[in-house]
Amino acid sequence: MKSSSLEHQPINSEVGVYDCEIHLKFRLIEEKGALRDRDQLLEMLLDAFACGSDEYLEPVQVQVEAQEISEMDASPQMRRQLIRLRNSRDLA
Amino acid sequence: MKSSSLEHQPINSEVGVYDCEIHLKFRLIEEKGALRDRDQLLEMLLDAFACGSDEYLEPVQVQVEAQEISEMDASPQMRRQLIRLRNSRDLA
Numbered sequence: 001m002k003s004s005s006l007e008h009q010p011i012n013s014e015v016g017v018y019d020c021e022i023h024l025k026f027r028l029i030e031e032k033g034a035l036r037d038r039d040q041l042l043e044m045l046l047d048a049f050a051c052g053s054d055e056y057l058e059p060v061q062v063q064v065e066a067q068e069i070s071e072m073d074a075s076p077q078m079r080r081q082l083i084r085l086r087n088s089r090d091l092a
Numbered sequence: 093m094k095s096s097s098l099e100h101q102p103i104n105s106e107v108g109v110y111d112c113e114i115h116l117k118f119r120l121i122e123e124k125g126a127l128r129d130r131d132q133l134l135e136m137l138l139d140a141f142a143c144g145s146d147e148y149l150e151p152v153q154v155q156v157e158a159q160e161i162s163e164m165d166a167s168p169q170m171r172r173q174l175i176r177l178r179n180s181r182d183l184a
Binding site: 014015016017018019020021022023024025026027028029030031032035041042045046048049050055056058060062064066068069074075077078080081082084085 | 106107108109110111112113114115116117118119120121122123124127133134137138140141142147148150152154156158160161166167169170172173174176177
């Protein structure tokens with residue numbers, strides 16, 4: 001029985017739960033009024049930041065952290081998802 | 093003479109400089125080792141967050157602010173860009 005290497009990619013790498021924190025401060029040139037919609041504000045600012053630094057955007061502070069936590073501290077929903085992921089791997 | 097409101101969107105809106113702050117905390121299920129590369133960490137976490145909440149990601153805190161500041165507090169580079177933008181509008 002032959003199987004391609006694609007079918008045998010290592011899929012048994014362990015998964016974990018991470019506490020993540022992103023803290024960004026930057027200055028942005030924008031049209032007045034464009035940032036008034038609170039519902040769209042986060043998406044607009046993340047899009048602007050993703051475009052990178054240039055004459056329109058100057059980063060002031062960029063802080064990012066990811067820390068693995070105990071699964072016991074995760075929500076029941078996340079723990080169920082971890083079980084699902086591991087079961088599907090055991091079956092593969 | 094009738095004209096649609098779409099044709100009369102104001103295109104000469106003023107631009108300003110904004111102090112922006114984004115503070116995100118969330119929990120993420122991820123493969124162990126995937127978040128080890130510090131250079132890629134911010135991009136990976138922003139991509140994950142942009143995918144939205146589901147069984148893999150739970151927002152803990154989402155804080156976003158944009159506050160207009162005086163142009164005099166902006167950097168010389170930004171002030172030059174503002175002048176450029178206004179000049180190009182005056183010519184249009």
